[in-house]
Amino acid sequence: MAEPAAGTPGRKSGAALMSLAAMAAVSAGFKGFARYFSGVLGADAYVKYLEHHAASGHDEAPMTEREFWRDRNDRQDTHPQGRCC
């Protein structure tokens, strides 16, 4: 995942390269964590819906992002999900 560092010109000193690589690794790690966290929050639900829609070969157009989230919340109104103590 540390491509940006590997692609920088070789003229830089070893230490600079190392710190660049470390920064890239940190940034990659942070991005991975952010992606993971948004998955846990369910923020990627629309993307997954689109994937499902495309894969299952529907004729009609998928819901827009706004429509999707409205539909999702409205369904939660009638199908409440417990939260534990």
Next chain:
Amino acid sequence: MSDVPDENRPQAASGNQLVTDPDLPATTIDPEVLAAQDRNWTPAKIALWVAIALLGGVSWVMLAIIRGETVNAIWFVFASICTYLIGYRFYSKVIERFLLKPDDKRATPAEYKADGKDFVRTDRNVLFGHHFAAIAGAGPLVGPIIAAQMGYLPGTIWIILGVVVAGAVQDYVVMFFSMRRGGRSLGQMAREELGLIGGTAALIATLLIMVIIVAILALVVVNALGESPWGVFSVGLTIPIALFMGVYLRYLRPGKIMEVSIIGFVLLMAAIIGGGIVAETEWGAAVFSLDKVTLAWGLIVYGFIAAILPVWLLLAPRDYLSTFMKIGVIVMLALAIIVVRPEITVPAFSEFAGRDNGPVFPGSLFPFLFVTIACGALSGFHALISSGTTPKLIEKERQTRFIGYGGMLMESFVAIMALVAAISIDRGIYFAMNAPLALTGGTVETAAAWVNSLGLAGVNISPDLLAQTAKDVGEESIVSRSGGAPTLAVGLAHIMQQFIGGPAMMAFWYHFAIMFEALFILTAVDAGTRVARFMLQDSIGNFIPKFKEASWRPGAWLCTAIMVGAWGAVLLMGVTDPLGGINTLFPLFGIANQLLAAIALAVCMAIAARGGTFRFLWIIALPLAFTAVVTITASFQKIFSSTPAVGYFANNSAFARALADGKTEFGSAKSVAAMEAVVRNTMIQGWLSVIFVILSIVVIVTATLATVRSYRNIASGGKSSSSEDPAIPSRVFAPAGFIATAPEKELLAQWQNLPPERRAEKAGQH
């Protein structure tokens, strides 16, 4: 044991050999390869597990035997993690291999019912976090703290060993059976397996238990916020913050959940800091210092409004906030404990471990310790989450071990950390904070005198220490702040200030802890009210069909009002109880939660028996027997004990007699009205215990009868049956555990080489 009937088929538990698409790579790792992998004990692997076992063993010895004057908190971390690893690697594999027999050739509901909305294949690691966020809340942060009255060791042993053989087993087994049934709920499974009587008893028990659990969680919040202007201001601000987030997501930027969660988090921090400034001002202290009764009424009104508002406006955004805080806080707490490594001075067994008159909760160690610590060791409420929501998102059957069993181990770890935080504070402060007002007298002088009169080894506190601690955390007083949350907050502030910020930050950390506990609890209160309302609507709908229509406003409002009224009444009872609400009600909470666990395990036992698996039925029967014995004993003591502090009815008659004798004060009740309140409360609490225990016994007996019937049927040559959905061949593959193994990586590579048009839709994005 050879005559025990057991249909011990290695794989393909459904009987018919599933044939997966021959054009696709395998959808499962070859069972032979799996077995070989488990048997292949390389020297490195042996060394690793020996090291884990040794470290765990040494840590337990440090905690249980060597303990000198103090014991370092790091031993709690090592003892728990090593035990979890061993339980996960060895015991959960036994459950997988001999009891549940997951088959990755079978499609999961997320695959065969895929709709892109409720049934969505989800990356296992993401689902682990999601499931964990749904099961973990304020429970594991409260129970262990209240149980610390008996010393650290009984609680530690129950939390760590209990989760390995009971709590995680329940979550795993319920999740698996629900997944095999298209994500059916516990209630539906109970109805199917136990018939009308058992099913109805399970439904009523679940409904009542939810009322009790919501009420007592609400009581914890009220106790934490009473007379605390800082807490009331900052927790109160979470409502407008959540409303703002809801509007933002609905109208401004739909779907930008991460973005709005970060905004919400920043606002939350501002609310905590702002609370400190407002509480300093004269008007702020005047406006936001609310007594507990006012707060309880506020919470009841809030609970009703929140449960009838649309989900998008309040519940969903606060849920994001709560998840965000949950994971952040837990990571932070773990880091802080590992970095700070506080020394614990609390004894392993306190003076109260051998008595039944502890001030924090009454009753002897057995059975009451095991009901006081519910969440973290064994929590029946999890069965409601593990059935229904999570099973609809699982990608492959074998992942249930990681998500179900592993997720619960994680919650247990949270409970251990909460325990460590609570016992890192001075024991004198602990008792002054957690004993009811009737004992401490409410002022620093009376509280210090009372604590010192207990004769606890090494405990001698001064009024100044109590006053100074209150000042450090930015509160008026910390005396008799029962409920667990404030104690955890003091403990956390104590540890966190050594990690970040120093003593000046203590008040911030204290209110940070109160804030996140309140957030978890308010979310649980809302969601619990909604779920209970739907259950009630559904039940009434069997007689008056109109009630089944979720969109019929009068029905929804009426049922919401009934549910809020029910928990509100229990909450008010707790808030005004002259004996101290937490002290009398918390055992009821624990009993309710554990009885729900008994119900869930009983249903699972009936399911496994019907499927013909008898040789390993003890995996379910063991925790079932334990929790049944614990909760039924606890209930019987609450009902029949002649010790007034323990038995509700004994207390009731003691106060009734005092009233009849014309006394105007008795025990901790200082007026006739207070004595009448005790008579009323103990009668209600006693009858609730009676109803719970009867319903649970009905469920356990019907499940046992169903199990015996299945045994006879199979012993006499009958066929096993099941209420599972029919097996459908899977067309996807994903690894089972946290990290993919070598054979899994190999198989994944084959799937990745497949031309895109032949691949089923992509799995989770990781």
